[in-house]
Amino acid sequence: MEVNGQEILTKDRVGLRINLSAMWQIVDPQQVKTALADHKDxxxxxxxxxxxxxxxxxxLDELLADKNLLNQSIQQTVAEKAAAYGIDLKTVGARDIVLPGDMKAILAQxxxxxxxxxxxxxxxxxxxxxxRSLHNTxxxxEGNPVLLRLKELEILEKITGRISTLNVYGGLDGVMNDLVKLTDKSKAA
Structure with a gap:
């Protein structure tokens, strides 16, 4: 059975159109015939x-988060009533939950x-x-001038790999010692 296009307001007053599908079986035809004029209706x-x-x-958020809860709640409610008339409601499922156009745009945002x-x-x-990593480094x-010098040379190596011409003034000694002045804290004090 298809239950089409039900326009319903949610608890938070959002209008939805929900289509349901249900599967059922008559288990007591005599009871259905005597108790109900039209069992489908x-x-x-x-x-x-x-x-x-x-x-x-x-x-709306609750409905969209768990459609199975919706299905189970409906099935449980209707199955009890239908069983009293000899009808076994097998499954109930929300096929579509259709949102109004403006609500789709809002949800997308x-x-x-x-x-x-x-x-x-x-x-x-x-x-x-x-x-944190930079701070730790x-x-x-800070406490190890040799490590600082190694890092400095590593960066210098990276820089020189990207340029085609490098002019060095002061010779190799200038590159090794004068690029960054290292002072021993114990001598400076």
């Missing part, structure tokens, strides 16, 4: 009422903003880790 109406009752108690915020958070974490180099 009865099931259709009960599914509509249950759908309205369940949706009106949930927010919300999702985009959430993803942008997540990306910013990740970027900030990486920047913090990078800064600086602390190690």
């Amino acid at each position: 009865y099931l259709y109406r009960e599914l509509q009422l249950a759908l309205r009752a369940v949706v009106s108690t949930q927010t 919300v999702v985009e903003a959430e993803k942008r915020a997540e990306a910013n958070l990740i970027r900030r974490r990486e920047e913090t880790q990078e800064t 600086a602390k190690v180099m």
